[in-house]
Amino acid sequence: MILPSSSNISKIHKDQRYLDGLSTHNVDIITEIYSRFSKRVRSFIMQHGGTRADAADTFGEVLTALYLQSKYKNLKLVTSFESIFIPLCRRRWIQKSGIPSNTQIELPKQTPEEEMVTQVENETVQSAILFQTLKQMEDPCKEIIETALSGGDQQLLAVKLRISADYLKQKKADCLIKLIKTSGIRI
Amino acid sequence: MKYNLTHIARYAEGAMGEKERGYFENALAVDPQLRTDLEQYLRIKASLRMAIMKDPQREILLETISSLNKKYFHNTSSIFSFIHNIFGKRKNA
Secondary structure: OOOOOOOOHHHOOOOHHHHHHHHOOOHHHHHHHHHHHHHHHHHHHHHOOOOHHHHHHHHHHHHHHHHHHHHHHOOOOOOOHHHHHHHHHHHHHHHHHOOOHHHOOOOOOOOHHHHHHHHHHHHHHHHHHHHHHHHHOOOOHHHHHHHHHOOOOHHHHHHHHOOOHHHHHHHHHHHHHHHHHHHOOOO | OOOOHHHHHHHHOOOOOHHHHHHHHHHHHHOHHHHHHHHHHHHHHHHHHHHHOOOHHHHHHHHHHHHHHHHHHOOOOOOOOHHHHHHOOOOOO
């Protein structure tokens, strides 16, 4: 299959090591992230109505979101780690806590930082919407999608559904189209 | 020929026959919008895979985060909400 080319390969920032460390579970790198940024995230959240536990939760949530996007969506840093991690933590807290929108963290528009923060936020939300939509689907579509995307044995599934492997591919395409349309996500 | 989501999904899932795939790839070569749409379809699939994939490494990462949360935030809570809030609690994930 022809895959669309990525235009960002030549612009990868040296801080990509943080994402690589997350996706490979490099404890030294993860500890460095805590060491460098935990104080700032904690200060911001505690100054905006949160507790230490809220700060810890938010920090972990953003790290997990970055891990998932790095591992499964090949997220590449085109700007410093700090310039996306701190805004992501702040925005995540504002979103969770319901702080009025005039406290929104603004980033300069149309910058790599804004683009990456928005991308991570949007794709995290998109992932959640798709997952919730999938949970509401019925079999065989639900089973076909889950098996296909979690690396399950598709030949076995075709036998179970009493259809050919070729027809299973067609069914998979139909089911994914149905999922995308039901979720309201637009291509 | 005007291609739509159905064609894109059939191509991406390997459901096209050889001849149809050839026509589609010729269109991909000259139609940037079609390439963008295919890229978007693949991103959506990756978003879904990210949510449903059973990932032991993620569980290890969560343990590391929990441990570092205690050290750097003096946080006694061992469970944080992201996975529960976003993807829902899963068994054997």
